[in-house]
Each structure stands twice: as structure tokens, then as C-alpha cells.
Amino acid sequence: MKLLVVVLFLSVALVSTTSPDPEAPTGFDNKSNGMVDDAAHQADQAKFDETEGVDDGLGPLYNAQSCRECHQNPTSGGTSQVSELRVGHQGHDHIFHNPEIPIAHGTEIIKGRTLVNDRSICPSAAFPDMEIQEHVPDSENIRTNRMSVGLLGDGFVEAVADQTLLDLSKKQCEESHHKICGQAIYVPIVEAPGQTGIGRFGWKDQHASLLSFSGDAYVNEMGITSRLFPDEVTKLCNTAPEPNNQPGTDGLDDVDHFARFVRASKAPARDATLADTPQAKKGSQLFDKIGCVTCHVRTLTTAAAGAKINGGTYTISDALGGKTFYPYSDFLLHNVGTGDGMVVPMIEHYGVRMYQIQWKSFSPQHFQKAQNKLRTAPLWGIRFRNRMMHDGQSITLRDAILRHRKEGREAAKHFKHLSAADQQAVLDFVNSL
Ligand code: HEC
Numbered sequence: 001m002k003l004l005v006v007v008l009f010l011s012v013a014l015v016s017t018t019s020p021d022p023e024a025p026t027g028f029d030n031k032s033n034g035m036v037d038d039a040a041h042q043a044d045q046a047k048f049d050e051t052e053g054v055d056d057g058l059g060p061l062y063n064a065q066s067c068r069e070c071h072q073n074p075t076s077g078g079t080s081q082v083s084e085l086r087v088g089h090q091g092h093d094h095i096f097h098n099p100e101i102p103i104a105h106g107t108e109i110i111k112g113r114t115l116v117n118d119r120s121i122c123p124s125a126a127f128p129d130m131e132i133q134e135h136v137p138d139s140e141n142i143r144t145n146r147m148s149v150g151l152l153g154d155g156f157v158e159a160v161a162d163q164t165l166l167d168l169s170k171k172q173c174e175e176s177h178h179k180i181c182g183q184a185i186y187v188p189i190v191e192a193p194g195q196t197g198i199g200r201f202g203w204k205d206q207h208a209s210l211l212s213f214s215g216d217a218y219v220n221e222m223g224i225t226s227r228l229f230p231d232e233v234t235k236l237c238n239t240a241p242e243p244n245n246q247p248g249t250d251g252l253d254d255v256d257h258f259a260r261f262v263r264a265s266k267a268p269a270r271d272a273t274l275a276d277t278p279q280a281k282k283g284s285q286l287f288d289k290i291g292c293v294t295c296h297v298r299t300l301t302t303a304a305a306g307a308k309i310n311g312g313t314y315t316i317s318d319a320l321g322g323k324t325f326y327p328y329s330d331f332l333l334h335n336v337g338t339g340d341g342m343v344v345p346m347i348e349h350y351g352v353r354m355y356q357i358q359w360k361s362f363s364p365q366h367f368q369k370a371q372n373k374l375r376t377a378p379l380w381g382i383r384f385r386n387r388m389m390h391d392g393q394s395i396t397l398r399d400a401i402l403r404h405r406k407e408g409r410e411a412a413k414h415f416k417h418l419s420a421a422d423q424q425a426v427l428d429f430v431n432s433l
């Protein structure tokens with residue numbers, strides 16, 4: 001009897017110490033992960049899906065009329081084939097410079113951003129003679145496309161503590177004997193002037209906060225100004241009052257709805273059929289064995305519920321706190337030989353007023369150092385993309401893998417040396433994510 005009690009006690013202790021953190025919910029059902037109720041989530045989605053017009057403040061320069069246009073596969077908040085254009089040039093000082101793009105027959109020069117907008121709202125009935133389409137001068141000879149990325153489950157990514165990413169970087173560097181050392185970067189939290197966090201969103205880790213990213217996207221992709229980004233890229237052809245985006249009856253701006261929509265989204269679910277095949281299971285082991293997992297980290301855990309992040313402006317809710325999820329990324333910056341030499345443009349991402357503020361632990365030099373680095377692309381939901389890597393230039397998974405050089409060279413080499421069947425197993429596994 002005594003023995004039985006001891007055994008029972010031990011097994012309970014064992015279960016409670018080894019039981020993992022609860023898992024982040026997954027799926028593509030447009031339902032909330034529990035952070036808000038489903039009705040609120042769907043209302044937020046409606047904002048994300050909404051097509052904006054000139055009267056709402058669209059443009060003057062823009063790329064698309066709604067967030068959904070670029071984030072939609074297989075459902076709102078997902079990824080898409082839409083790419084955008086970024087350019088710049090290397091100066092005589094050997095430093096990267098943002099482009100200077102003349103518009104309106106050279107009467108105005110657009111500066112401070114690497115993004116080149118593909119569309120504009122005029123000429124129009126109101127401005128029949130105004131030409132503001134951006135065209136890239138020949139002198140801007142560093143040019144790249146950047147693919148849209150998926151947002152589903154990003155609320156969990158945002159809720160990972162800075163320290164978790166810093167520790168990951170240190171451990172990775174030590175364990176690889178300094179061959180693979182992901183760079184973590186402090187970036188401004190736009191809604192908390194002076195405060196920073198470890199960047200984890202965008203191909204260059206240019207944001208830590210989903211609210212900051214939403215404001216950035218609203219002005220740069222759609223030309224809609226908000227309290228976070230109150231300055232238009234150009235005033236030419238502009239008629240809507242500023243900031244274009246005003247709070248609704250619930251006190252929330254569109255940018256608040258976008259951020260909450262992403263925060264409450266479920267993480268991408270795996271392809272259960274493929275994941276269950278012997279090949280994919282074997283591929284999963286090989287993925288670890290050949291070193292993909294060093295950067296494409298399987299599991300992360302969010303900070304505890306109640307923790308304050310984004311410079312104290314955002315408290316992690318019960319639905320997001322202490323959750324385990326499977327992004328297959330370390331969210332750190334690496335040079336895998338695909339760098340295009342572009343440095344993150346400060347004004348574009350943090351606003352015209354960013355230089356008036358002293359940001360904690362922030363230095364644009366850190367972005368200089370990351371000139372040829374990119375964030376480890378999270379592989380969750382990769383099966384919804386057929387143009388891979390930041391520039392969309394890899395059309396098959398095999399091409400994408402074999403393109404890894406520098407920090408990713410060893411892993412790519414190990415992949416190349418696998419038998420055809422084992423290579424296929426790795427591809428099946430990645431395709432199941
Ligand atoms: C024209 C296409 C386009 C539109 C419209 C667009 N995005 Fe994006 N989005 C992108 C691209 C491209 C990236 C990657 C950007 C980069 O890092 O250069 C991205 C990245 C993001 C990210 C970072 C996700 C991550 O995991 O790294 C968020 C968040 C985001 N967009 C939110 C929005 C919101 C909110 C809207 C609407 C206000 C929006 N986007 C509109 C193309 C678009």
C-alpha cells in the first residue's frame with residue numbers, strides 16, 4: 001500500500017514536471033484562438049479584408065487596397081504570391097543609401113524608404129495633369145522583390161519574450177562553434193516612443209510589435225495614415241483629412257483591429273495526411289540530423305500570461321501566455337548567402353519623427369551589420385507558397401534549400417549528400433508543415 005502511494009506520487013510528480021506548456025490552437029477556420037470571442041475576431045477580419053478607396057485616404061502612393069490582397073492564402077491572414085519592390089544604391093562611401101525617386105516630373109523626390117509603390121491615385125478627375133507614379137532611376141542599382149508572408153499565428157510570435165530569442169542566439173552560436181550565430185536586433189516600438197524590443201517580423205526583423213507593423217503596413221502598402229504614422233509619403237493628389245484613420249465608436253483605430261485580428265489568429269495547422277506518412281516522419285528526423293533545425297527551430301514558448309511587452313503597452317492574455325507553438329524559425333537574422341545588400345530604411349518603418357526620439361538600446365548600425373542577412377523564414381504554412389525565399393526566386397523547395405550558403409552551407413551540403421529517397425523525405429516533411 002505504502003509502495004503504491006509512493007509510486008502514484010512519483011508518477012504524478014513526473015507528469016506534472018514533464019507536461020509541456022499547452023499548445024497554441026491551430027487551424028484555418030477563421031475562428032479566434034481564444035483571445036477575443038469569434039464575433040469580435042470576425043469583425044476584426046472584416047476590417048482586415050475591407051477595400052479602401054480614395055475617400056478613405058487610400059494613397060496617394062500605394063500597393064493594394066486591402067490587407068487581404070496580400071495576406072489571403074488559404075484564408076485571410078495567410079500569405080500570397082504578391083511581391084513588392086525595394087531598391088537603393090551603394091554610395092562612393094560604400095554604404096547603402098535609400099533611393100531618391102522623382103515623381104510629378106521631378107518636382108518632388110520621395111526619400112527615406114526602400115519600398116517603391118506600384119500604384120498611385122492620380123491622374124484623376126480632381127488632378128487630371130498630375131503624374132505621381134514612382135519609377136526607379138537607373139542609378140538605383142540594388143533591386144529586389146520581397147514576397148508577402150503569412151500572419152496566422154503571429155500573435156504567439158509576438159508573445160515570445162525578448163530574452164528567449166537572445167538566449168536562443170547565444171546557445172546556437174555556442175553549439176555551432178560560432179558557425180551559426182543568429183543576430184537579434186532591438187527595434188523601435190512605434191506606439192511606445194523610446195521603447196524597443198527584439199525584432200521578429202518582416203524579412204529583416206524590422207518590427208517586434210504587431211501594432212507597429214500594422215501602422216507601417218497601413219501607410220506604406222495602402223497610403224493610409226494613422227495615429228502611429230500620421231505623415232503621408234507625399235501630399236500630392238492628397239485630399240482626405242489626416243490622419244486618414246480615425247477611431248470608431250469602440251475607440252479603436254483600424255490599426256488596432258488589424259493587430260488584434262493577427263494576435264487572435266490560430267497558428268497554421270499541419271497537413272495531417274502528409275505528416276502521418278512514414279516518409280514525412282523520416283524526413284522530420286533527417287531535418288534535425290542535417291542541421292536545418294539549428295535555425296528553423298521547431299518549438300518556442302510564449303511568455304507567461306500577464307507579462308507586459310512592447311514597452312509596457314501590451315499585456316499578454318491567457319489565450320497567448322505560456323503556449324507552445326511550432327514556427328520552425330529562430331526569428332533571428334542570418335547570412336545564408338541570399339542577401340541583397342539592402343539596409344532597413346528607418347523613416348519608412350518607424351516614421352518621420354523617429355530621429356527626434358532616443359530609442360533604448362537601438363542603433364541603426366545594427367541594421368548596417370545585417371545588410372546581407374534575412375530572418376530565418378518560418379516554415380509553418382510553407383505549403384501555401386510556391387515562390388520561395390525573400391525574393392520569390394526559388395520555385396521549388398529543393399531550389400530554396402540548395403540556395404542556402406554561408407551560415408546555411410553545411411546544412412544544404414548535407415541535404416545534397418542524402419539519397420534521393422531521403423531528400424524526398426525531407427521535402428515531404430517540409431511540405432507537411
Ligand atoms: C502589397 C502587399 C501587401 C499589403 C497590401 C499588406 N502587406 Fe503585410 N506584408 C507584405 C509583405 C511583402 C511583407 C514582408 C515585408 C518585408 O519584410 O519586407 C508583409 C509583412 C507583414 C507583417 C509581418 C509578418 C511576419 O510574420 O513577418 C505583418 C504583421 C503585416 N504584413 C500586416 C499587414 C497589415 C495589417 C496590412 C494592412 C494594413 C498589410 N500587411 C498589407 C505585403 C503586404
Ligand code: HEC
Binds near residue numbers: 375388400408
Ligand atoms: C543558418 C540558418 C539556416 C539553416 C541552417 C537553414 N536555413 Fe532555411 N532559411 C534560412 C534563412 C535566413 C532563410 C531566408 C532566406 C531568404 O529569404 O533569402 C531560409 C529560408 C528557407 C526556406 C524558404 C522559406 C520561404 O518561406 O520562402 C526553406 C524551404 C528552408 N529555408 C528550408 C531549410 C532546410 C530544409 C534546411 C536544412 C537543409 C535549412 N533551411 C537550413 C536560414 C537557415
